[in-house]
Amino acid sequence: MRKLLTIFLFLVGLAPAFPAIAHHSGAMFDRSKTVTLEGVVKEYKFAAPHTWIQVVIQQGGAPVTWAVEGGAPARMKAANLGPDVIKVGDKVTIRAHPLRDGRFGGSFIDIKLPNGEVIKPL
């Protein structure tokens, strides 16, 4: 079989470095609102199709875990947000659009790392 002859990449005008293919709609998140989560990284799940960062914050005097859904692993890595950069125990500040239903979850906007650097994936 003569094969592997042609590769066509992606679409019209928009050329992100990593074609991000959404596996679910973002409608459960309220993009008109932003929450700022200052706390400690509990887990960074670096897996397809979407990454998840769990961060423990102080809320009303008690520790509360929030889960923030990030982009695809390739995209996070391209933004220098691989698992070697966001580590368990790190003190970080994450901004996210919260879930509409009030559970402690959100979609990732950007992160301030322990060294003060703020990273927002393109």
Added chain:
Amino acid sequence: MAFLMFDPENAYMEPDPAGDDGGLDFGPMPGSYNTKIPYKPEFRKEYNQIVADAKKGIVADRVGLCEPYGMPRLMAMGPKYIMYDRDMIAMVASNEMRFIYMDGRPHPSGVDVLKSWEGHSTGHWEGDTLVVDTVDIHRGNYDQSNAKHSDQIHVIERMRLIDADTMENEITTIDAVMFTAPWVVKRTYYRGPAGTPNMPADMCPPDNNVFIDKDGGQNVVLPFEEEKQK
């Protein structure tokens, strides 16, 4: 960022209240819709309701529940890796694959009909244009605006290179159940860099975290909720 609607020319994109999306790409915003789908009145009404519900945060696009994109939506999604020999063309996109039979065989009929997500495709050349005819496709939708199609659609594609590195695909969809007329859209694809690319490995994991909420919309299971369930 909002993109990947099936009909890029006639797609209305709802303004994004957040301005941009940070790390998470979700395709069209709630409220986005395709303006030129030739639906019959009852299906237009249904689609308008779907778009109105999405604005309220209720989205039921079943791809979120790990259904494949299927045809013709697949032709609007992700990079395509195209392989061919004399009698068949194979297109890999995301984790799905289309086979286009070039050996002159007919579509199956009678008891041999078997519906699938990509359908049954036959192709032939008309000059420099590859004409592909696809039938026997499951019900599904065209894009994240959840514009639905029936399981009776007939898709005719006309693909040609408009320059060395650009392919145009004119996609005509006929839906005898839902449409008043054929729907024609054009999509353009650019040739990727030489060499074998890293193909996206973005298929749903075993612990897919999307579920349908009590209001009928998608929602996500948070990782610490998953742990509790175990």
